[in-house]
Amino acid sequence: MTQLQLWPSAVTRSMGSARKRERAEMRYIAICVAVLSLAGGSALALPPIAVQTSIDSVSVMVMDKSWLGSPNAPSYVITRWPDGAVLASGSIPVDRITRNRAGIPSFTITGLHPKPWSPQDPQLYVIAISDASGNEIAKTRFGFRTFETKDGKFYLNGRPIFLRGLPINPPGRDIDPAVERDPGFIRGYLKLVKSAGVNTVRVDPPEWLDACDELGLMVFTGRYGPAPGGNGAIAPSYEQAQPFYRDMVLNLCSHPSVMIYVLTNEVDYKSKESTYKQFLSRIHSDLRALDPTRPVIGNAGFGRGEPGEIYDVHHYYGWYAGSAVDWYASFRSFVDAADKANKPLTLTECVGAYTCDSGEFETMSKQMATMLQWVGTAHDVRAASLEYQAELTRQIVELARRQHPPGDASGSILTRSMSGRGVAGIMPFSYYLGWARAKKAEDIIVKPAFEALKVAFQPVxxxxxxxxxxxxxxxxxxxxxxxxxxxxxxxxxxxxxxxxxxxxxxxxxxxxxxxxxxxxxxxxxxxxxxxxxxxxxxxxxxxxxxxxxxxxxxxxxxxxxxxxxxPREWAACRVSHVTLFDPAGTTAAALKQLGAKFRHVPNLRRLPDKGVLVIGEAGLRDGGYPDRLALARFLEAGGRVLCLRQERDGWNADWLPARLVMAQNRHPFTYIQPMGRTPSSPALQGGEKASDESSRLPAMTYSAPYQGGDKGGSAIFGELTDRDLRFFNELGCVSGVIPDVYPVLTPLKPTTVTDLKSARVWAACDQLLSGWALVELYQGKGSILLSQFRLVERVKDDPVAAKLLSNLISYCASGNSSGLLDLTRPIRWDQEAFRVGVLQSPKQGFLPHSPTYKHEGTSKGRLGDDHRIDGVTLVGEYTITANGWLRPVPDPTIEGWGVFFGQLSRPVSRFIVKLRNPGDSAANIAVRLDGEPIGPAASIAAGDSRSIEWSCPRKPGPVQVELRGDQRLVITETCFQ
Missing domain, CATH: 2.60.40.2550 (Immunoglobulin-like)
Structure with missing residues (x-):
């Protein structure tokens, strides 16, 4: 039986008089006026009615009170949408409509028997209110369902549900406004998303919410960014912002798809002057009184459950810092914290790895330095970007899915180490689809990462x-x-x-x-x-x-x-006449497994007359460094030193021709980027061919950055590919939970730019590829090859680590050293500059340039823009913060500079620079070789692109090149001829 239930109101009881009720009504009108004036009048108008539901009841809030004074009772009818079948009807005694806990006139209809709304069966209904004459007064569409948090889980209609979310969607993100509002595009897009197993999205335009209601997609939505009127860490006044949030809820609450309200995004709680936590706590209390049927995230990403019913986190390991495996420790920390708060854990932002519509990673501001550590030297940057985005998505999402409590005592190391209830929802924050140029749903670009998401989001x-x-x-x-x-x-x-x-x-x-x-x-x-x-x-x-x-x-x-x-013979090392210094004996055991022949020396005070000296892993830990004079004689005579991984504690670079340091890092490194590769490197052995799934797996050949050979890169990375340097086999667990698959723990870095003078970097990591995993230092006819790869302890079980160690020994024993980079070959200053190894450190003063790059401002660019690196600018020495920001921010009004080093393999007579001036006034550039000017500065007109030549007769040998000029200039190519 359908019943009309009239809510008793704490607000009504507390007023106690008609005068107080009148004052409250006037305050409500003032709030509505404030809403319309907030943010330049951009707030939405209030609907005539708004509803909240349970499984068998509907509460109707009345904003348009024009009909409340009528002596005749209005009527209501609830019909199923879209067929119009009547669920219930009746009259509404106006004199008994009361105010709910938020002070809004309301009435509740109970005893209903509808079909509930769910993603699998999105049943919708319409309630229409008519006056005594039968004229329709108000109408809205809604659905019956409950959504609540309990025991660290979300419950939809009384059943636990895991949120598989997609937070980045077209509205407001580089899409034609007409297409954004097109019903066909909206429905086509959302159907595509749902086909990938997504059950939750973040959208807010009414047209999109209507479509989510109809198609069965849950929504988390609200205010993203600071509260309206806020300034930095200072929240707006309660009186200023409360109307906005009230208006927001009244416009959203009739949509059955809306499950979670968000009050702000990543606002500052840490600063002493911050007032946000107190402000949001008060707003949260108000909104729970207004709509108790939906949980709230008070501060998405940074609030850690305060205020609100959800412990929400934004986390980007594998993009700005850390790697995919570091998520093991992150999940343990987050799950335990959410469990203590007795709130479900969501990650409404993670992954990152932002690809544009053409497939390359975005290069806007902090994305530039970040993306280079993952695909910096890839031959096909587009394919590598798409592949990394897909792989990172699968690793993170599948790891989150594996965190449900097991049905028995089994489980992963992580699951067994946690007392919590697991992750309740995950929403990878990345561009999985492309729509910048779409005119209809069929034009949407489906990226490989979307297919990866489809796999990771399988319900089972x-x-x-x-x-x-x-x-x-x-x-x-x-x-x-x-x-x-x-x-x-x-x-x-x-x-x-x-x-x-x-x-x-x-x-x-x-x-x-x-x-x-x-x-x-x-x-x-x-x-x-x-x-x-x-x-x-x-x-x-x-x-x-x-x-x-x-x-x-x-x-x-x-x-x-x-x-x-x-096969084991693939990694075998057939080298003999190697001298080994290895106090611990672990490197000797590894070399025996590889088949290398060597003789031991007890210390480094006396060095061999010739050949190869291998310094074992951690061999210098006790300070037994080579005698500098003996080492100099050994190198001058053509001796080669292979120094395997050393530890940071006690490291001293005094014995080297460059002052290299081991900086303290937050995380070890994966996805090591090789440099100096050649087209002649062998393809896979064993008769196997590369996979055709180029979107999932990069090309299997070791691609080259330019035509012509580089015997160093070919020998060091022979028969290996990019993917071989991503992860090595696990060596146990770090912190009891992280699989220790890191190829490099602590890379080397130069102290000053002059440390690059004798250096050739063969493999790098970290942001902007500023950490050196493998570097060769030249002195006399010999060299020192420093490797921070963790190879020795993996030789027994890891053929890739064994092969790389074998290659390093064979390269040093061959006597064929590449020497410094040959600058008589043209160098393109796009990503090829990283591939060949001419860009080695921010200390050189060159900053990669792209059409979308800016030092500051938004961290993500437009999807349809060209994000490819197309050159470098001259800014002088700089550093990169942990999150990828450039410091200090360059001052374009002062002259910039950039330095690089190499050798001339033959006599030359001129130096050529190709560049362009995108500025609005003329700009100058000058060149110095080995610190000396080689001619007057040249001027480039605004908007001009050209080649500039300087006469510089030079004999073969090492050379230092310094460019000085306007920071607006974009250098695209250099060459000695």
């Missing part, structure tokens, strides 16, 4: 935890399989079977295994260990591990990842 997910992805032929592939049951129907899974196959690029299955899973309750995980022997005759190559889950013989989930397999 099979996900492999495997950090031994480099395998010797004849060894065993070991992995842990997790099944996460977030089935959209809320059902328990019946007993199921996982099948795992290791397939060559041509599809041939070379090995397989499987595991049986018991019944898995809804919103729980299950785990199984799997070991798969790899045939001993397997050739070197990349192999796809396909994981599939079957229930009652039907495949219900699929996933895959790549592994490297190689």
């Amino acid at each position: 997910l099979i996900s492999a935890e495997c950090w031994h992805r480099n395998i010797y032929a004849g060894d065993t592939l070991k992995l842990r399989l997790c099944v996460a049951n977030d089935d959209d129907s809320g059902r328990d899974l019946a007993p199921s079977r996982a099948a795992v196959e290791v397939a060559a690029p041509d599809g041939e299955v070379i090995a397989s295994g499987g595991a049986d899973f018991p019944a898995i309750p809804y919103y729980c995980n299950a785990w199984a260990d799997i070991s798969i022997p790899i045939p001993a005759r397997t050739g070197r190559g990349y192999y796809k591990v396909n994981c599939r889950l079957f229930e009652d013989g039907k495949e219900i989930s699929g996933n895959s990842f790549w592994v490297t397999i190689a």
Whole structure:
């Protein structure tokens, strides 16, 4: 039976008189006026009515009170949308309409029997109110559902639900306004998103909310940025901003898709002068009185659950800092903190890795230095950017999905180490689709990362935890399989079977295994260990591990990842006549496993007359550095030193021809970027071919930055590719939870720009590739090759680490050194400058340039813009902050400079610079070689692009080049001829 329930109001009881009620009504009118004047009148007008629901009732709030004074009772009718079937109807006794807890006239209809709204079945209804004459007064569409937080979870209609979200969507983000409002585009876009397993989005335009209501997509929305009227850490006054938030809720609450209100985004709580926490606590209290049916995030990303019902975090490991594996520790910290707060944990921003519509990473402000550490020397920057975005997305989202409590005592290291309830929702904040030039939904660009998201967002997910992805032929592939049951129907899974196959690029299955899973309750995980022997005759190559889950013989989930397999002879080292200093003996054991022949020396006071000296890992820990005079004689005579990884504590660079330091870093490094590569490097061995899935896996050949060879890069990285330097095999756990797969812990860095004079960097990491993982220092006829790669302890189980160590020894023993970079070859100052290794440090004064780059301002550019690096500008020495910002911010009114080093392999007569002046006035540039000017400064007209030549007869040998000039100039190419 349908009943009209009239809410008793604490507000009404407290007023006590008609005079107080009148004052409250006048205050409400004043609030509405303030809303309309706020932010230049941009606030939305209030709807005539707004509704809140439960499963079987609807509460109607009345904003248009023009009909409340009528002596005749109005009527209501609730119909199902869109077919119009009547659910309920009746009259509304006006004299008994009361004010709710927020002071708004309201009435509640109970005893209803509707179909609830859900993502699987988005049932909608319409309530229409008519006067006594039958004239319609007000109408709104809504849906019946409940959404609440309890025990660290979200509950929709009484059932737990995991939020699989997408926070970046077209509204307000580089899209044609007409397309943004087009119903066909909106529905097409949202259907595409939902097809990827997304059940939650962040949007706010009414047209988009209407479509989410109809299509069954949940929404978190509200105010993103500071509160209106706020200034830095200072919140606006309560009186100034409260009307805005009240208006926001009244416009949103009738939408059944809206589940979560957001009050602000990343506002400052830490500054002493900050007033935001107190301000937001008061606003939160008001909004919970106005709408108690939805949880609130008070300060998205930075609030850590205060105020609000949700512990929300923004976190970007794998982009601005850290790497994908560092998320293990992050999740442990976040889950434990949310558990203590007894609130569900959401990550409404993560991943980053912002690609534009053409596929390259964005290069706006802090994105420039950040993106270079992940794809800085890639031959195909577009493919590498798209591939990294996809891989990072899958790693983070799948790790989050694996955090549900297991249905038994099993679980990953991380799950077993946590007492919390897991992650309740994750929303990767990245551009997975492209729409800048779209005119209809069919024009939307689908990126590889969107396909990766589709895999990671499978409601029932099979996900492999495997950090031994480099395998010797004849060894065993070991992995842990997790099944996460977030089935959209809320059902328990019946007993199921996982099948795992290791397939060559041509599809041939070379090995397989499987595991049986018991019944898995809804919103729980299950785990199984799997070991798969790899045939001993397997050739070197990349192999796809396909994981599939079957229930009652039907495949219900699929996933895959790549592994490297190689025979042991692939990494063998046939070098002899090596002298080894290795107090600990660990390097000696590794060299024996590789087959290298060597002789020991007990100390470095006396060096061999010739050949190769290998300093073992951590061999200098106790201060036993080489005698400087003996080392100088050894190098002058053509001796080669390979110094394997040393530890930061106690490091001293006095014995080197350059003052290199080991800076303290927040995190170790993955995705090491190789430099100085050549087109003649061998492709994969073992007869295997590269995969055709270029969007998922980069080209398997070791690409070159320019035509012509560089024997150093070819020898060091022979038969290896970019992906081989991303992760090595796990060496246990860091902090008890992080898989130790880091190739480099502490890179080397120069103290001054002159430290680059004798240096050739072969591999780099960190922002702007400013950390050196592998660098060769030249002196006399010899050199010192310093490697910070962690190779020795991995030789036994990791063929990639073993191969790199073998290559390093063979390179030093060959006697064929490349020497400094040959500057008689043209150097393009786009990303090729990083590939060849001419850009080695911010101390050189060159700043990469792109059409979208700015020193400050917004951190993300337009999707349709050209974000490719197209040259460098001259700014002088600078540093990069942990979050990628340039410091100090260059002053364009002063002259800038940039320095680089190399050698001339033949006599030259002139130096040529190609450049352009995008400024609005003429600009000058001058050149110095080895500190001396080689001619007068040249002037470039505004808007001009040209080549400038300076006469400079020079003999072969090392050279230092310094460019000085206007900071607006963009250098695109240089060459000695």
